[in-house]
Amino acid sequence: MRLTCPHCGVRDAREFTYRGHAIALDRPAPDAGESAWDDYLHNRENPAGWTEDLWYHTPCRTWLVAERNTVTHAIRATRAASERPS
Numbered sequence: 001m002r003l004t005c006p007h008c009g010v011r012d013a014r015e016f017t018y019r020g021h022a023i024a025l026d027r028p029a030p031d032a033g034e035s036a037w038d039d040y041l042h043n044r045e046n047p048a049g050w051t052e053d054l055w056y057h058t059p060c061r062t063w064l065v066a067e068r069n070t071v072t073h074a075i076r077a078t079r080a081a082s083e084r085p086s
């Protein structure tokens with residue numbers, strides 16, 4: 001698998017570290033209870049299809065978001081994590 005770093009161009013996936021889904025989670029209130037905190041910390045969607053993943057490119061220390069198909073592992077777009085989606 002190859003990913004496109006916004007600074008370095010196309011690179012082998014071994015230069016990147018996967019850091020999970022690129023989604024904002026709603027943090028529960030401190031007194032929300034064990035179930036809410038368990039869900040926040042451990043439970044994630046596992047979609048079959050297109051997702052946005054957060055990756056870290058170690059050589060240039062850049063965080064990026066990759067649109068990746070979880071079924072085919074195809075990458076259709078990447079952007080710096082600091083950029084808004086188009």
Ligand SMILES: [Zn+2]
Binds near residue numbers: 005007009057059061
């Ligand atoms: Zn890079």
